[in-house]
Amino acid sequence: MLVFTAPEGDATVAVIGIDQAADGSDAITMGWQKFDPDFVREIELAQEPPARDGWDQITVAGYETSPAEKLVLQGIALRKGDDWTVMLVRGALATIAKRGAQLGQAFGSLSPANFEKESFAGKTAHELTPERIAELREFVSQSMAQLKIPGVGLALVDNDRIVYEGGLGVKSLGSDDPVDANTSFMVASNTKGMATLLLSSLADEGKLRWDQPVVELYPAFRLGSDETTAKVLVEHLVCACTGLPRKDMEMVVATSGDTPASNTFDLLSGTEPTSGFGEVFQYNNLMASAAGYIGGHLIHPDMELGAAFDQAMDERIFVPLGMEATTFDYSEAMADNWAMPHARGFGEEVQPIEMVWNSVVRPYRPAGGAWSTAHDMALYALNELREGKAADGTQLFSAENLLKRREHNVAIGEDAWYGMGLMESRSTGVPVFFHGGSLLGYKSNFWFIPEAGVGAVLLTNSDEGQALLGPFQRKLMEVLYDGKPEAEENVEAIVSLGAQGRAKGREGVVEAGDPAVLTALAPHYSNPDLGPVHVMQIDGETWLHMTSGRSKVGTRANDDGTSSVFFTSPGLAGFILLIGEQDGKRTLTLDDSQHEYVFVESDG
Template sequence: MLVFTAPEGDVTAALVAVDAATDGQDAVKRAWTKFDPAFAREIELAQDPPAREGWDQITVVNYKSSPAEKVAVQGIGLRKGDGWTVVLINGALATVAKRGAQINQAFGSLRPADYAKESFAGKAANDLTAARIAELTGYVEKAMEGLEIPGVGLALIEDGKIVWEGGLGVTSRGGTDKVDKDTEFMIASNTKGMATLLLSTLVDEGKLAWDQKVTDVYPSFRLGSDETTSKVLVEHLICACTGLPRKDMQWVMNTSHTTPASDTFVQLAATEPTSGFGEVFQYNNLMASAAGYIGGHLVYPDMELGAAFDRAMSERIFSPLGMTRTTFDFSKAMATNWARPHARGYDGPVEAAPMDWNYMVYPYRPAGGAWSSAHDMALYTLNELNKGKLADGRQLASEKNLLKRRQHYVPTGEESWYGMGLMQSSGLGKDVFFHGGSLIGYKSNFWFIPEDRVGAVLLTNSDTGQALLGLFERKLMEVLYDGKDEADENLTAAVSLGAEARETFRKQVDPKGDAEVLAQLAPRYTNADLGPLTFAKKDGVTVATMTSGSSAVGTQANDDGTTSIVMMVPGFFGFPLVVGERDGKRALILLDAQHEYVFLEDAG
C-alpha cells in the first residue's frame, strides 16, 4: 500500500491493493484490515454509483462518527476485472475540508493503467439543431420529474446567438404560473463573476490594478493580522487562493435586514488564513463580498457601501448588457414573475422553503445576492464568449482584463481551477468555464466553451436542483460532441442513491424531538459571533429562533451518547447543534468544517 499524510499530520489517505473480494464492501473491509487491523467503525452508508473512468465497479463507503470526534472516514473501492484499488481516508474533518481539492486532484485521477480518457479535443461542436435542443430540454424535464424540481429557467447559446431560451415547469409547486425566459431566480454565487467584471472595468480606467495592495485602494481593509493584510492584492480578493477558510455561519445565523454592508469588513478583520497563499482552494464568501464593495466604493466613494455597489453594478454591468431583469432589490424581484424556493424537509417530498432565510445574503450581496433570469444570464454568458464586446461594438471591459478573471489561481481538482469568480474544467479536452450558485431553494449554473462559442444557463427553484447541474453538464457535452451515453444512467443513479441516503439520515432523526432533551434546553443561548438563539413552544412544537430565521426542531441521537438538536425547516433540515455543557452552563455546540461555535445559556 501507499500511505499519504497531510502536512498537518492529522489525516491519512491510503491507497491499498486488494487482489480478491466478494463485492465492494468486502474489498474496502479487507483494505482497512491491511491498513489498520484494529479498525472497527460501523458503516453508515455504502453505495455503488455508476462505474466510470475505466472501472468496472465503484463502491463508496461512509462510516459513522460522533460530532465530538470531528473526523471524516471513508473508503472508496475501484474494481477492474478481479482486482480492487481502494482509497481509505481517515482523519480530522477540518483538514479534509481544507485539502478537499487536493484530495480530489490526487485520487480523482486514479484510473486503470490501460484506460484512455474520453476526450473531445480538436472536435467541433455539433450544431444545436431543433432535435438536439429537444434532446436537452427533454432530459431536463425528465430530471425535474425524478428530482422533484418545480421549475427551471434554461438558455442555450451558439455562435453569438441565443438559440433557445425559456422555462420548464412552474414557479411554485402546486401552482399554475409557468416559468419563462424572464422569470427571476436567485442566482447566488454566480454574482461573483459579475462583481469581478465590475473590477475589470475599473482596471481599464486606472482606478485600481490587479497587483495593487488592497489597502492602497481601501485603507480600512484588514484581515486578522498586519502581516496577512499586507499580502493581499486586489486579484486575491476573489481567487479562493488566500488560505482564508469558509466562514459562513455568522451571516447564516446572525444577519438581519438591517445588517450593514460594512459588516463584511468587520468579519474579515477577525479572520486569519488556515493555509498558505496559493496552497489550497478555500472558498471564502466574505472576500468576494469585499471585492464587490471596494469596486462600488471606487465608483461612488461618497455613498454607503451597499448603495454604491448596487448603483455601480446597475450602470456598468447590468444596463450595458441589457440585463433588465437582474437586480439586488428583493422587493422588485419578487413583485411579479419570480420563482419561489423549494427544498426537502423531514417528510421527504419537495415543498415550499421559507424565503426569509435568503435575506441573510443581502448584506454580503457581491458574493451571491443577485436575482436574474434565463434571458439575462444568457446575455451575460454571451459577453464572456464575445470577450467583452457589446452588440454595438463597444467594449464593456477590455479583453485583457475580462480574461484576467479566468487565470488559474488554484487547482480545484484534476484539470480544474478557480479564477476570479469563474471556474474552469479541461478534463474532456475542452476548456469549459462555469460557476454555480446555491441559496435556500435556489441552485444554478452557467457554462461557456470559448473554442466553440457555445454556452448554457440553468436556473432551478429547488435545493434538489443541485443534482441536476452536473447531470445537465454531462448531457450538454454528450449532445455537443457525441460523447458516451452516460447522462441517463447518471440521472437514474442520482434519484435512487439520493433517496437511499435521505432515508438513512431520516431514520436517525426524531421529528418531534426527544421530550426529555427538549425540556432541558435553556430558553435562550448566545454566542458572541452568531448572536442569540432562543427556544419556545408553539402549538406543541419546539421552535428555535435566531437572527436570520426560525425553525421547528427535532433531535438526533449521536454515537457517543450525546444528542443533537436538528432544524426541521425545509432548506435547513438536519442542521445540527450538539447539546452539552461548558463551564457549568448549558451549551449548544455548532460545528462547521473548520470552526466550533459554542452557544451558552443566557439568563438575560
C-alpha cells in the same frame, strides 16, 4: 500500500491493492485490516455510483461518527477486472475540509492502467439545431420529474445569439403559473463573476491594478494580522486561493435587516487564513463581498457601501449588457414574475421555503445576492463568449482584463481550476468555463465553451436542482460532441443514492423531538459571534429562533450517547447543534468544519 499524510499531521489517505474481494464493501474492510488492524467500526452505508473513468465497479462507504469526534472516515473501492484499488480516508474534519480540493484532484487522477480518457479535444462541436435543443429540453424535463424540481429557467447560446430561452415547470408547487425566460431566480454565487467584471472595468480605466495591494485602494481593509493584510492584492479577493476558510455562519445565523454592508470588513478583520496563499482552494464569501464593495466604493466614494455597489453594477454591468431584470432589490425581483424556493423537509416531500433565510445574503450581496433570469444570464454568457464586445462591436470591457478572471489561480480538482468568480474544467479535453450559485431553494449554473461558441444557463427553484447541474453539463457535452451517453444514468443514480442517503440520515432522529431531551434544553442561549438562540414552543412543536430566522427541530441520538438538536424545516433539514454542558451551564455547539461556535445558556 501507499499512505499519505496531510501537512497538519491529523489526516491520512491510504491507497491499497486488494485481491479476490467478494464485493466493494469486502474490499474496503480488507483494506482497513491491512492499514489498521485495530480499526473495528462497521460500514454505515455503502453505495455504488455508476462506474466511470475505466473502472468496472465503484463502491463508496461511510462510517458513523459522533459530532464531538469531528472526524471523517470513508472508504472507496475501485474494481478493474478482479483487482481492487481501495482508498481509505481518516482525518480531522477541519483538515479534510481544508484539503478537500486536493483530495478530489488526487482521487480524480487515479485510473486503471492503460485507460484512455474520453476526449473531445480537436473535435468540432455540433450546432445547437432545433433537434438538439429539443433533446436538451427533454433531458431537463425528465430530470425535473425524477428529482422533483418544480421549475427551471433555461437558455442556450450558439453562433453569437440566444438560440433558446424559456422555462419548464412552475414558479411554485400548487400553482399553474409557468416559469418563462423572464422569471426571476436568485442566482447566488453567480454574482461573483459579475462583481469581478466590475473590477475589470476599473482595471480598464486604470483605477486599480490586479497586482495592487488592497489597502492602497481601501485603507480600512484588514485580514487578520498586519502581515497577512499587507500581502493581499486585488486579484486575491476573489481567487479562493488565499487559504481563508468559509466563515458563513455569521451570515447564515447572525444576519438581520439591520446588518450593514460594512460588516463584511468587520468579519474579515478577525479572520486569518489557515493555509498559505496559493496552497489550497478554500472558498470564501466574505472576500468576494469585499471585492464588490471596494469596486463600488472606487466609483462612488461618497455613497454607503451597499448603495455604491448596487449603482455601480447597474451602470457598469447590467445596463450595458442589457440585463434589465437583474437586480439586488428583493422587492423589485419579487413584485411579479419570480420563482419561489423549495426544498425537502425532514421527509421526502419537496415544500416551499420561507424567503427570510435568503435575505441573509443581502448585506454580503457581491458574493451572491443577485436576482436574474434565464434571458439576462444568457446575455451575461454572450459577453464572455464575445470577450467583452457588445453585439454592435463596441468594446465594453477589454479582452485582457475580462480574460484575467479566467486565469488558473488554484486547482479545484483533476483538470479543473478556480479563477476569479469563474471556474474552468478540461476534463473532456475542451475548456468549459462555469460557475454555480447556491442559496436555500435556489441552485443554478451558467456555462460557456469558447471553442464551440456555446453558452448555457440553468436556474432552478429547488435544493434538488443541485443534483441536475452536473448531469446537465455532461448532457450538453454529449449533444455537442457525440459523447458517451452517461447523463441520464447519472441522474437515475443521484435519485436512488440520494434517497438511500437521506433515509440513513433520518435514522436515530425523532422528528418531533425526544420530550426528555427537549425539556432539558435551556430557553435561551447566546454566542458572542452568532448572537442568541431561543427555544420556543409553537402549537405543540419546538422551534429554534436565531437572528436570521427560525426552524422546527427534532432530536438525534448520537452513537456516543450524546444528543443533538436536529433542524427539520425545508432547506435546513439536517443542520445540527450538539447538546452539552460547559462550566455548569447548558450549551449548544455548532461546528462548520473549521470553526466551532458554542452557544451558552443565557438569561434571554
